[in-house]
Amino acid sequence: MHAITLAVADVERSAEFYRALLDVEGSGIIGTEYPRSADQAGGTTAMFTLDDGLIVSVYAREDMALDSGVDLPHGPTSTIGHFVDSRAEADAFLERARSAGATMLASPYTRPWGMYSGFFQDPDGHLWEIVANPGGGDPASVG
Numbered sequence: 001m002h003a004i005t006l007a008v009a010d011v012e013r014s015a016e017f018y019r020a021l022l023d024v025e026g027s028g029i030i031g032t033e034y035p036r037s038a039d040q041a042g043g044t045t046a047m048f049t050l051d052d053g054l055i056v057s058v059y060a061r062e063d064m065a066l067d068s069g070v071d072l073p074h075g076p077t078s079t080i081g082h083f084v085d086s087r088a089e090a091d092a093f094l095e096r097a098r099s100a101g102a103t104m105l106a107s108p109y110t111r112p113w114g115m116y117s118g119f120f121q122d123p124d125g126h127l128w129e130i131v132a133n134p135g136g137g138d139p140a141s142v143g
Contacts, residue, residue: 006057007059007065007124008058008059008123011045015028018048018100021097021122045059074125076121082128082129083132094120117130
C-alpha cells in the first residue's frame with residue numbers, strides 16, 4: 001500500500017490535525033489551483049509522507065464523492081491501525097492525538113492476547129487504533 005486518502009469536511013482543518021498528529025512539517029496542501037465545479041471534482045488535498053513511505057492524504061468529501069461517483073457513508077466504516085514498539089510509544093501517540101484535537105475513546109488497555117491498544121477519532125470521525133506490538137515482527141502472527 002502506498003497511500004490512504006481520507007474523506008474530510010474541511011481539508012485545512014484536517015491538514016492541521018494530521019500535521020500535529022503525525023509530527024510533520026509544512027502545510028501538506030496542494031492542488032488549490034483546481035477548484036471544484038458542478039461536474040468536476042476539485043484538486044485540493046493535503047498529503048503527508050511518513051518515514052516508511054506511506055502517504056496519508058485528506059481530500060474533501062464532496063470532491064471524493066464527485067471524483068469516484070460514490071455516495072460516501074458518514075461515520076467510521078473501518079479502523080486505521082498504527083503499530084508502535086512499546087506501550088510508552090502508544091501512550092505518547094495517543095497523547096499527541098488528544099493534543100491535536102482527537103476525540104479520545106475508551107482508555108487504552110492490554111488485550112487478552114497481549115497487545116496494548118487505544119482508540120480515538122479524528123475531527124471527521126475516522127477511527128484510529130494505536131497498538132503496542134509486544135513481540136515486534138509481524139503483528140498478524142501475535143497470539
